[in-house]
Structures are given as C-alpha cells and as structure tokens.
Amino acid sequence: MLELYQFELSHYCEKVRLILDYKGLAYRKIEITPGIGQLDIFRMSGQRQVPVLKDGNEVIADSTEIAFYLDRKYPERPLIPTEPQRRSQCLILEQWADDSVGINARKLLISAVGQDSTFLTSALPSGTPGFLRNLVQSVPREAIDLVGFGAGASPDAIKSARKEMHRSLESLSEMLRDQPYLLGDQPTLADFAVAAMTMYVKFPIGSYLELPAAIKGKGTIELINDPLLKPFWDWRDRLYADFRKAPLTATAGATSGSSSGPTSINID
Ligand SMILES: N[C@@H](CCC(=O)N[C@@H](CS)C(=O)NCC(=O)O)C(=O)O
Known part of the structure; x- marks a missing residue:
C-alpha cells in the first residue's frame, strides 16, 4: 500500500x-x-x-x-491536462496556489491563533495532558503576537495577507461563475492545490482531517462570511464532498x- x-x-x-x-x-x-x-x-x-x-x-x-x-x-x-494550453494554465495556477495562496494562508493562521486560543491548543498532540493544554491556552495574546513576528507575520504583514487573500478568493470566485472547476468541466491539479492551500483560511467542516471539533469550519471570519466569496467556498465544499474521503x-x-x-x- x-x-x-x-x-x-x-x-x-x-x-x-x-x-x-x-x-x-x-x-x-x-x-x-x-x-x-x-x-x-x-x-x-x-x-x-x-x-x-x-x-x-x-x-x-x-x-x-x-x-x-x-x-x-x-x-x-x-x-x-495533456493539451498544452490547459496544461500550462493548470501548472501556473498550481504554482501560484503553493507559493502565494499557501504563504498568505500561513500568515492568516498565525493571526487566527492570536484571536482564538482554541487554535493553539488544537495544534498540540492528542495525548497532551489537560494541565499542559490549559497552560498553553493561558498564553497571553502579546506572546502569541511575538511568535507571529518571529515567523514573519507582523500586524502589517497579516493585514496585507488578508487583503491579498481576499483579492485571490474573489478572482477564483469569478473563475468559477460559469464552470464547475477552475479549468472547466473536470477537476485538475489546480483545483486540489487551491483547495488545500486555503485549508488554514477555513478548516473543512467534515471529518476529513483529524481535527478537534472546535476548529472545524473556523478560520479568518471576514473571508469566510463575505457573500462575495460564497462561490469559492461552495466550490471547495463541493470538491471535498465529492472527492475527499474520511480516513x-x-x-x-x-x-x-x-x-x-x-x-x-x-x-x-
Ligand atoms: N514545496 C513543498 C513544501 C513542503 C513544506 O513546506 N512542508 C512543510 C510542512 S507544511 C514542512 O515539512 N516543514 C518542516 C520543515 O521545513 O522543516 C511541497 O510542495 O511539498
């Protein structure tokens, strides 16, 4: 296997x-x-x-x-895709997803951790004793912000990551207006790359990942709730429902x- x-x-x-x-x-x-x-x-x-x-x-x-x-x-x-033009579009989109969407999503995760300590405790291994979990939960907001700075996510960097992510999700929503997948009628590597790279922007709701229930469906609220981006989130939900299997x-x-x-x- x-x-x-x-x-x-x-x-x-x-x-x-x-x-x-x-x-x-x-x-x-x-x-x-x-x-x-x-x-x-x-x-x-x-x-x-x-x-x-x-x-x-x-x-x-x-x-x-x-x-x-x-x-x-x-x-x-x-x-x-094997057809040269679609193949190029697919590979460019995939690379953009990995490099731009994925990196901005990481910064947004750091910001989400700062806003909601559930994110921090959920990243601990499942066997972590309760007292240690509580200790981590009580880490002050300023300390988390400092870690964020260390990881290259200053408040300004997070602000521009959120803005860029909004622009990206808006463009993707536009691309999905008249077709079920990013490059047409069939999913390609581009769809799976984009869906995965937005995992930290909104964690999937179903039991696809070994995630604590408390963070399923959570992420960057402004991007999750914006009606302009609904076509994007509908597409991602559909992709998961149709293709991603529970472990x-x-x-x-x-x-x-x-x-x-x-x-x-x-x-x-
Ligand atoms: N370009 C690589 C990136 C892989 C990557 O960044 N993996 C991270 C986890 S998200 C990792 O292993 N980080 C640990 C490290 O860099 O030591 C890919 O597409 O697989």
Whole structure:
C-alpha cells in the first residue's frame, strides 16, 4: 500500500491527500514528529520536508513531484491536462496556489491563533495532558503576537495577507461563475492545490482531517462570511464532498516515535 509521510495539519500534505482520494488510491498515513521525526524523512528522501510518498521502492518528496508521479504511474482520473494550453494554465495556477495562496494562508493562521486560543491548543498532540493544554491556552495574546513576528507575520504583514487573500478568493470566485472547476468541466491539479492551500483560511467542516471539533469550519471570519466569496467556498465544499474521503485507516506511528494524533505544524 502507498505510504504518506505527513503532518496532519500541513496544507501541502492535504494537497496530496486530496489527490490520492480523487484517484481512489488507498494509502496509509504516517504522522511525523516535527524535528526528530524529520531525521527519518531526511534519511529516506534526502530532504527534511513532508509530504513524502513511498510507493514500494520509490520515494517521492514534494507535493508537485508527487502529483506528477501519481499521474504517470496511475493515469486513471488524470490531474494534469495533456493539451498544452490547459496544461500550462493548470501548472501556473498550481504554482501560484503553493507559493502565494499557501504563504498568505500561513500568515492568516498565525493571526487566527492570536484571536482564538482554541487554535493553539488544537495544534498540540492528542495525548497532551489537560494541565499542559490549559497552560498553553493561558498564553497571553502579546506572546502569541511575538511568535507571529518571529515567523514573519507582523500586524502589517497579516493585514496585507488578508487583503491579498481576499483579492485571490474573489478572482477564483469569478473563475468559477460559469464552470464547475477552475479549468472547466473536470477537476485538475489546480483545483486540489487551491483547495488545500486555503485549508488554514477555513478548516473543512467534515471529518476529513483529524481535527478537534472546535476548529472545524473556523478560520479568518471576514473571508469566510463575505457573500462575495460564497462561490469559492461552495466550490471547495463541493470538491471535498465529492472527492475527499474520511480516513480509512488509523494513523500509524513512524519508527522515530511519532505521535498518533495530529501534531503541530512547523511554521517557517
Ligand atoms: N514545496 C513543498 C513544501 C513542503 C513544506 O513546506 N512542508 C512543510 C510542512 S507544511 C514542512 O515539512 N516543514 C518542516 C520543515 O521545513 O522543516 C511541497 O510542495 O511539498
């Protein structure tokens, strides 16, 4: 069976999970502990980031490389159009989603954490004792803002990330006005990249991810509730309902001693 080495709360990993589900490929998730668990990832793939996909003896790192690999090896339900113009549009949109939407979404997550401490505790491993959870919940707002500064998310940066994200979601809503998917009648890699990269803007509501109930459907309120962006959120809900599957198998622990529940993401 395919093995996905991942962080449950990583949007790049979510992109690969969406793709695997769309293609109907069964896979086992292996949750990696940030830091120590990444040593195994380095040994396996020559780099430290997740997602990494293992298919027999093949090891593939990077969500885009994984998408190309899966389309080559499992051509049923293709992701990347073959017609040159649509192919270029698909790849440009995917790259934009990874680079621009994904990075702004990370900044917005930092801001959401500052506004609602549920986000912070939800990033803790599932076995974290209650007293530690309470301690984290009581971290003052100023301390969280400081961490945000450290991660390159000053209040100004968050403000412009919100503005850029609004503009992006508005354009995407416009693209979806007369067609069901970003490039026409069939979903492509562009749809799955955009859907995954907006995970931190609004966490999916269904039980697709191992998320605490308290943060499902939550995110950046202004962007979730803006009626102008409704076509975008309707499209994402439909994409999840039609293609994303609820987890089939329990999360397995990696050899390096990873936890079995969602673990914290590493915000660069
Ligand atoms: N370009 C990569 C980005 C992967 C990435 O940034 N992964 C993050 C998790 S969201 C990671 O592994 N961070 C840990 C680290 O950089 O040490 C892809 O598309 O897969």
